[in-house]
Amino acid sequence: MTADIVPLKRRSDRAPSLDPMLALTAQGMNAVNAVILDRMQSKIPLIPALAGHLISGGGKRLRPMLTLAGAELVGYSGNRHHKLAAAVEFIHTATLLHDDVVDGSDLRRGKAAANIIFGNPATVLVGDFLFSRAFELMTEDGSLKVLRILSNASAVIAEGEVDQLTAQRQIETSEERYLSIIGAKTAALFAAASRIAAVVAECDERAEQALDDYGRNLGVAFQLVDDAIDYDSDATTMGKARGDDFREGKMTLPVILAYARGDQDERKFWQDAISGRREGDDALAEATRLIARHDAVEATRERARHFAARAIDALSIFPDGNARRAMAEAAEFAVARGY
Template sequence: MALVAEVGKEQKGQDRNGLEPLIALVAEDLQAVNRLIVTHMDSPVALIPQLAGHIVAAGGKRLRPMLTLASAKLCGYRGERHLGLAACVEFIHTATLLHDDVVDASDLRRGLATANAVWGNKPSVLVGDFLFSRAFQLMVTDGSLDVLRILSNASAVIAEGEVLQLMTANDISSDQSTYMEVVEAKTAALFAAACRVGAVVAEQPEAEELALERFGRDLGIAFQLVDDVLDYSALQAELGKSVGDDFRDGKITLPVVLAIQRGNDEERAFWRRCLEDQDHQDGDLEHAIALMQRHGTLEDAMAQARRYADSASAALDRFPKSATKTALQDIAGFCVDRAY
């Protein structure tokens, strides 16, 4: 367990308030976005706002909509279109969380019972569909075909990523390129779109749009890589999750892919039993972590996350120095060093 302890020690020494500069910069806009979210969750069908409110309340720091707000601010935007688009981004994200928890049969998210654990799978899927529909209503209200193209494409790519992950789950022959394809689709696509639309509403040149898109994509990849490492870390308790959820679900994440590739026949037989056959025995999780430590796969996954975070930060070099630029670049470091 040496590496798990080492990762924990490193992250606990980091500033847990790494999001605070960004939150402070977009605080007023974020309050307006939260009001929009509440308004657009409303429905005469009582279960919809009840269930949607539960998942939104447990949804974390609103990182994705904050990226939209900050990207618009970085580009000097002075209007209000970014507010509706930030709410749209959050609805897309929340809908995917509802569907994810059903697919994964999850009972806990950030320390709270998941919507499917409280209300069941059918209501969770249907309310997820409702939130996707609300997101598209917000896109149409904005009136920009560019915005509609960017966010609708991201929604389609996310769905493709979900299906690809389902196809590769419990398959130890999955390789790193397939894993990265899932990450880019399932996580990074929305980060990228959230950032790019900030440049679109500010009517920035395509070069600025693409720079913010690259920032968001690389940030999203770094974010997901760290999530996948944290699943084998004691820090999961602070995330409101139990250690080894991915392992028990048979998800083929980068630390696992590398351990399988670097392991011997006996080790691959272990991974096959646990991940493909779903035959779990006492001590399997501890043995899996030991194998990852033996082959340095958690360290290597973290190193890749840092490279993507550095790339995200560099993508903003073309923008002039500002507090917003600094806060966004700091977020890249936060996503790697976060303890929650």
């Protein structure tokens, strides 16, 4: 790719939607879903049962869609990206299964988390199985570059999760460290999923980097909004229990900002709450009140809008068209959503 910066034709003022991305990738997602269904099978019945519980649970499948949309954007006409998009989804699903065990989650996508139904040992092991399937799909593709990108992303995700674990209940966690954590645990896979589309299409480094930048900034924006939603939505809308992050002592940006902006008494509350000395519904209610008082959710969403704008700007080297507009609107949707 050597195209110059091309202005994006703005859509109407309607609310941003994921529908254009869904329409753009619908045919490809049918092929991806067929690969997922085939590769999650095992002669051990518990494996497809547990994997299917999460995979069929109504997730957005945004990460594999990024691979498909990126392929459309760069004009790729082959089918290698179908298996690779399935590998991306297996990596994501495996991390979710492991996360729910680590966090002791009760809900995932609005229903009982796999670890609640099947137990922690089985959930961890099926997560390992899905990671293995992902690497099978990567090696079948045969590209060492693709393998390097996705395997590196897998390692970075694990590093991010460990970093988040060590930051848990550490009230002095900085915004800089928080952004580093979500850049690893969430944005790394968004970036890799986007970048490999340019690799299979044999684009130049500029196009690869542009898609990487798009995915990375989108991933940060997406996680920022997830963390904001934990304090300004409900379990029915979110698909998980409200205040989960607070109960687990996770240092997310709404808490970091509320703590930084708080007075001495408020800081004492946060020190007690995050350390686990104040717990329960009353503590959650107070946390939510303080976050609202200091506009910490809106400030978090404002930062998300900044990263979404950077994601959209990264697409500027590509010609205007349906794929670019759908990907830009997906970034706008990521920050406007309430779930």
